[in-house]
Amino acid sequence: MALFEVETNAHIVITWAEDENEAKGHVYDNYPGDDIIRISKRPRTSWVISKAALGLRTGPLDPCIVARDCLSKAEGDKVHAIRLYMHETGNDLNQARKAIESNMVLGW
Incomplete structure (x- = not known):
């Protein structure tokens, strides 16, 4: 199994799947109203979210x-x-x- 990142118009879904079609199926099953914008196979078995990329930086006055x-x-x-x-x-x-x-x- 591989780790896939599937971006929709409303979500970013991280899922384990055998191939892209199975990953798309997970998204369609759970978020039927979403449109898939992008899908990519992750090169490793883990996924990291950068807090800075999400705007969750701690400022000087934590x-x-x-x-x-x-x-x-x-x-x-x-x-x-x-x-x-x-x-x-x-x-x-x-x-x-x-x-x-x-x-x-x-x-x-």
Whole structure:
């Protein structure tokens, strides 16, 4: 079996199939309203999606990094860390609280 990448007007489908016709059949069975735009056999047995290609880059102000830095500066004091987070990011109290508390749970 080979790994096929099938691009339709609405989806990108990755599927195992014996040949292109079987790969097209998987798409038609699961997405009957889609039109196949492109199909290609992948050269390896795995498929990698680049987060940068999808626009999922982490910017310089990654909320987790900032929250953990604020917790470290506040020496674990939640209220002080929330104030620091608000100052660093410009977020309101509710957003800052959520960011700090979620990172406290993760074990900063």
